[in-house]
Amino acid sequence: MKTNEKSGFAKFVDSFGLPRLIITAFLLLLLIACPFVGADLPTQISNIISRFSWNGVLVLAMVPMVHSGCGLNFGLPLGIISGLLGATLSIELGFTGGFSFVMAILISTPFALVFGGGYGWLLNRIKGGEMMIATYVGFSSVSLMCMMWLVLPYKSPNMVWGLAGKGLRTTISLEGYFNQVLARFLAIKIGNFTFPTGTILFFALLAFLMWAFLHTKTGTAMTAVGSNPVFARAAGINVDRIRLLSVIMSTWLAAIGILVYEQGFGFVQLYMAPFYMALPAVSAILIGGASVNKATITNVIIGTILFQGIVTMTPTVMNNMIHMDMSEVIRIIVSNGMILYALTRKTEAAA
Amino acid sequence: MSEEKTPLLQMQGIKKDFFGNQVLTDINLTLHEGEVIGLVGENGAGKSTLMRILFGANMIRETGGYEGEILLNGKKVQFHSPFDAIAAGIGMVHQEFSLIPGFTTTENILLNREPSRKSLVSDIFSDRMNTLDRKKMEERADAAIRLMGVDLDRKMLISDMPVGHKQFTEIARELSKDHLKLLILDEPTAVLTEKEAEALLSAIRGMAQRGIAVIFITHRLHEILSVCDRVCVMRDGKLVQDVPAKETDIPQITRWMVGREIEGKSEAPKEDTARNSSARTILSISHLWVDMPGETVRDVTLEVKEGEILGIGGLAGQGKLGIPNGIMGLYQAGGKVVFNGEEIPLNSPRKCLDSSFAFVSEDRRGVGLLLDESLEWNIAFPAMQIQNKFLKHYLGGLIKWRDDAAIREVTQKYIDELAIKCTDSRQKARELSGGNQQKVCLAKAFALEPSLLFVSEPTRGIDVVAKSLVLDALKRFNRENHVTIVMVSSELEELRQCCDRIAIVSGGRITGIFSTSESAEKFGALMLSNVI
Numbered sequence: 001m002k003t004n005e006k007s008g009f010a011k012f013v014d015s016f017g018l019p020r021l022i023i024t025a026f027l028l029l030l031l032i033a034c035p036f037v038g039a040d041l042p043t044q045i046s047n048i049i050s051r052f053s054w055n056g057v058l059v060l061a062m063v064p065m066v067h068s069g070c071g072l073n074f075g076l077p078l079g080i081i082s083g084l085l086g087a088t089l090s091i092e093l094g095f096t097g098g099f100s101f102v103m104a105i106l107i108s109t110p111f112a113l114v115f116g117g118g119y120g121w122l123l124n125r126i127k128g129g130e131m132m133i134a135t136y137v138g139f140s141s142v143s144l145m146c147m148m149w150l151v152l153p154y155k156s157p158n159m160v161w162g163l164a165g166k167g168l169r170t171t172i173s174l175e176g177y178f179n180q181v182l183a184r185f186l187a188i189k190i191g192n193f194t195f196p197t198g199t200i201l202f203f204a205l206l207a208f209l210m211w212a213f214l215h216t217k218t219g220t221a222m223t224a225v226g227s228n229p230v231f232a233r234a235a236g237i238n239v240d241r242i243r244l245l246s247v248i249m250s251t252w253l254a255a256i257g258i259l260v261y262e263q264g265f266g267f268v269q270l271y272m273a274p275f276y277m278a279l280p281a282v283s284a285i286l287i288g289g290a291s292v293n294k295a296t297i298t299n300v301i302i303g304t305i306l307f308q309g310i311v312t313m314t315p316t317v318m319n320n321m322i323h324m325d326m327s328e329v330i331r332i333i334v335s336n337g338m339i340l341y342a343l344t345r346k347t348e349a350a351a
Numbered sequence: 352m353s354e355e356k357t358p359l360l361q362m363q364g365i366k367k368d369f370f371g372n373q374v375l376t377d378i379n380l381t382l383h384e385g386e387v388i389g390l391v392g393e394n395g396a397g398k399s400t401l402m403r404i405l406f407g408a409n410m411i412r413e414t415g416g417y418e419g420e421i422l423l424n425g426k427k428v429q430f431h432s433p434f435d436a437i438a439a440g441i442g443m444v445h446q447e448f449s450l451i452p453g454f455t456t457t458e459n460i461l462l463n464r465e466p467s468r469k470s471l472v473s474d475i476f477s478d479r480m481n482t483l484d485r486k487k488m489e490e491r492a493d494a495a496i497r498l499m500g501v502d503l504d505r506k507m508l509i510s511d512m513p514v515g516h517k518q519f520t521e522i523a524r525e526l527s528k529d530h531l532k533l534l535i536l537d538e539p540t541a542v543l544t545e546k547e548a549e550a551l552l553s554a555i556r557g558m559a560q561r562g563i564a565v566i567f568i569t570h571r572l573h574e575i576l577s578v579c580d581r582v583c584v585m586r587d588g589k590l591v592q593d594v595p596a597k598e599t600d601i602p603q604i605t606r607w608m609v610g611r612e613i614e615g616k617s618e619a620p621k622e623d624t625a626r627n628s629s630a631r632t633i634l635s636i637s638h639l640w641v642d643m644p645g646e647t648v649r650d651v652t653l654e655v656k657e658g659e660i661l662g663i664g665g666l667a668g669q670g671k672l673g674i675p676n677g678i679m680g681l682y683q684a685g686g687k688v689v690f691n692g693e694e695i696p697l698n699s700p701r702k703c704l705d706s707s708f709a710f711v712s713e714d715r716r717g718v719g720l721l722l723d724e725s726l727e728w729n730i731a732f733p734a735m736q737i738q739n740k741f742l743k744h745y746l747g748g749l750i751k752w753r754d755d756a757a758i759r760e761v762t763q764k765y766i767d768e769l770a771i772k773c774t775d776s777r778q779k780a781r782e783l784s785g786g787n788q789q790k791v792c793l794a795k796a797f798a799l800e801p802s803l804l805f806v807s808e809p810t811r812g813i814d815v816v817a818k819s820l821v822l823d824a825l826k827r828f829n830r831e832n833h834v835t836i837v838m839v840s841s842e843l844e845e846l847r848q849c850c851d852r853i854a855i856v857s858g859g860r861i862t863g864i865f866s867t868s869e870s871a872e873k874f875g876a877l878m879l880s881n882v883i
Contacts, residue, residue: 217735217742217751224732227721234681234710234718235733236701294723 017289023306030313037320042193044316050183051308053199054264057206058281059288059304061253066295067214068246069226070123072285075134076278078119078141079254082111087259087268088168091177092156101178101263108255115141116251120244127229131292135278142275149270172268178259179266199264206256211297213249222246226293257281280335283307283342307342311335357425359384359564360405360533365419367400367411367588374400375588378419382533387555387565389575389596392585393608393666393841398568401585402535406443407436440532442525444539448517452510456503457492460524466491495527499554501547515547522554533564540569552578570666572601572879584608605875609843633657633835634803639686640859641670641677648673649859651686655803655837660829662850662867663839666878670859671839672713675805679703679710681718690803704737709801711792713808713839715785719792722781726773729780729791730765731758734798765794769824786817793824804828807839822849843874857881 013021034041058076065073073079086108095103119137126133150167154160159172173179185198213219225232225242233239258277262268285295288303314334315327358381365378375397382388392398403410404417407430411417421428423439430436436443450459458465465488467481489505496503501519509517518539525534536555540548548571555565555578567579575582576596584592584607592607634655641648648670655661665671677684680700688695696702703710712718721729734740735753741761743752762776769790773783780791789809796804806825810818826849829836840846846853847867854864855874858881865873 215753217739217753220728220732220753221736224721224724224728227723228717230681230714230718231721231732234679234700234712236704236737238701 020287020289020302020306023287023310027306027309027313030310030317033317034313037317039316039320040192042191044313046192046194047312047316048305048309050194050196050199050264051312052304053183053196053203054261055257055281055284055308056203056300056304057253057260058257058277059284059300060203060207060210060297061250061257062281062285062290063210063214063295063297063300064222064246064249064253066285066290066293067219067226068222068243069229069293070243070246070250071131071134071292072282073134073247073250073254074131074278074282075119075137075141075251076254076281077138077274078115079112079251080258080274080277081141081145082108082115082251083255083258083262084108084145084268084270084274085111086255087178087262088154088159088172088270091159091172091268092154094156096177098178098181101181101259104178104259105256108259109252112252112255113248116248117244119251120247123247124240124243138278139275142272145274146271168270170269170271170273172270174262174266174268178263181263182260183264196264199260202260206253207297207300218242218245279339280307280311283335283339286342287338307338310338358382358422359386359424361420361422361425362401362405363420363422365401365404365417365421367397367404367417369414373588375404375417378585378590380583380590380593382564382566384532384564385559385562386581387559387567387579388581388583389579390566390568390583390585391570391572391575391604391608393843396585396608397588398585399537402443402537402566402568405430405436406441406535407431407433409433437528440528440530441535442528442531442533443535443537444518444521444525445537448521450509450517450520453508455506455508456496456512456516456520456523457488457505459509459520460492460495460527461488462524464528491527492523495523498526498557499523499550500557501550501554515543518543519547519551522551526558531563533566534558535566535568537568538570539567540571540574548574570879572604575604576601601879602872602876605879606872609871609875609878630656630658633691634837635689636674636678637687637689639674639677639684639688641673641682641684643670643673643676643682646670646673646676647859648677648684648856651856651859651861653854653861653864655835656851658829658833658835659851660826660836660838660849662846662853663837663856664841664843664846664853664874664878665856667841669857669878669881671841671856672807673859674856675710675807675837675839676712679708679805681710681712701737704733704799707799707802708805709733709796709799709803710805711796711807711809713811715788715792715811719795720780720788723779725777726766726771726780726783726791727755727758727762727776730762730794730798733795734761734800737799740798761798762794765790765797769794770820784813784817786813786821789813789817789821790824793821793828797828800832802834804834804836805839806836808841809838810840810842810845818845825849843871 031041034044061076061079062073065071086104089107090100090104122137123130123133154168159168161167161169182198182202183196187197188195214223221232221237222242225237225239229239284303284307285299286303287306288299290299311331311334315330318330319325319327360382362378362380365375367375378401390398405421409432412431428439466484468484470480470482473480492505499519499522503516503519503523509520522539525531540551543551552574555567558565567575569575579596582592582594582596582599582604583590584604586608632654636651636653639648639651645668651674663671663674673682676682678688680698680703684697686697688697690706695706716722721732731741735742739751741754741757743754745752759776765771766773766776771790772787780788783791809821809825822845825836825838828834838846838850850867852864852866854861855877856862857878860881862880863877
């Protein structure tokens, strides 16, 4: 991306993409407007950074399936559910503090592998309609789990409904468990500005592993399968196996992603919450310049910053301008607007 | 034919190229009222393109139009769409059916030209609200069907019909147009049985008597001779012969179709034709069947000798493409393939590649290339995946890291060797011209260093210069690396230039294997001998 300086601005626009340039400009404008409307700039910037750190892994989870040609993973809730099972079981089993985070990851892994395996098996049967089916896999798994959260024999008083003594609550506080475990690690604090070093490092580690994977033999095969499955088959690749692998990776990353999100957010959200996690992640990677079959780590980083930046900044600035608390309304309008915009750009080639 | 009258149709100096690839050069064709001409030529000779130009197909205009003039009744015409052509009295029956499966014969024949009745509603709104006059429709459909002299059920749904009846329905639709002057039939008998074809031929004679001119495209040459007044032979985008049907015969037409250097040069001896005569058999194929749509292989038994270039020729649709595709496991296949004494399991691309086969597919863009990836990836990918080349190993082989430097090096080597025109090795394959894409496909196969190479239609859709480069590269690869090559091509001349022996496929079976020096007539006869 950085090889084009010599050929001037036009080339830069070409490689970075005009839509991204406009969104970046808008985000900068919002940041500049901050002090004038009375919002605290350092707070806002830390806000963007921490939201980026919460969501980064979820967006990263899109990459393997895009590479293998399975399209955007609208079935992200399936992976998220694995993560939620990991988180709740870790609490149920009595782990606390940072260790509960490690256990949550370990416990959610087998769920992610099994769910991802079944999901991948399904997607291999309906080649060409992956994204549509993925959406429904997401929907139905959320609905199924809505029942399961009530039925499963959880006992921990921190998680079940107080009066009934059974069934999980919709929101579970992570205070005393893994709230902020990553974010607090080596965190940098200057006045109102905080930098969640641990979370960023964790994301960087996963992103590096993903980048490295795409440079291995199997990773190369995955990209080729996405680029032209017939070519890959003619080159002796077992296309279905590679696709299955990509779906499992995506599902596992989604499970990790939601745990990272929860440790930052401080709560486990159950029931319908996973439902709303897929579209922002899909939008972020699209805004980052990925297309349905091409995505890079750079797309993930740029996309997450832009999407989360706009979604956090617009309501704040608007609120302060009109002196009325409409942040929730504006947030919904902006985030859905961004999703809508991103989906219309779905076919746009990678930057 | 009355020579003094202005001809119904004159095509003068028609030229057409697709992105710089000349497919038609200087075609002059004249057609009188009531005349039937047979248009023959190998696949890719330009017949269909010529007819598309005449019919005003959108695809011609989208690819930059054509040069030359078309005169209808002495007046210059320029069709902007098939609708213009239809309005001018030209009808065309395509190779692929354009019928609505859920409609009856009658409805299909009169589609969008239905006789209608006015009603109160249509008076108020528009003619689109007229009701159909079913009775009159039946009558008109009946008349059109009778013109053909066959029996069609007017109320049968298209989806229930045998394929021959669909073909007749298409023709009846054209005949039902009152002002039809010229009918183009593009391989109408290909799907018909003997008897149906006979009925169609008599229908064509009947049309000619009523003054309708017919352009009849077919591969069945005896049909041409029995029904046509004149035979026009096309080859390589040129109209090479235009003679009265009475003055020629099948062997002569075949010769015109296939051989360009019948007189003398085709005998040009290959340096060492005999060098392989004693070589051992490296690959033996027995009773191979392949279920490849449009290229079904029925029962092929064939032996390939070590170090030779074996050509496989034949007309399109006869199954020659199915052979390499089936062996390489890209389509469902059965039979027995033995390579170097070992049986190769079918339906498994990986097993073939592991046995050091390589395949250059005829479907360059679909199978042969990663269009959106760099040349480096395209060339190195199979070798990397199958033979673990271009990889660096870390942690005791646990991590197989892509070695981009080695990939670049090998790509650069092939770019130089095959003179691939590109900006650099990181250019995307999509951006290359057809000929250069083909060279990338070859480089990909060469990088595998196979001991047996299948090449399918290596020169399809590329220009003359690129063609000779590709063929030379293949020959060199065969000589220098002692690689056995099986080359499938629909261009006989190309096979004769490169190969040691040529097998001809017809009707999904091998109908004969000749040495290259055999006359073109014999090859032609073989190609047509078993046509289905």
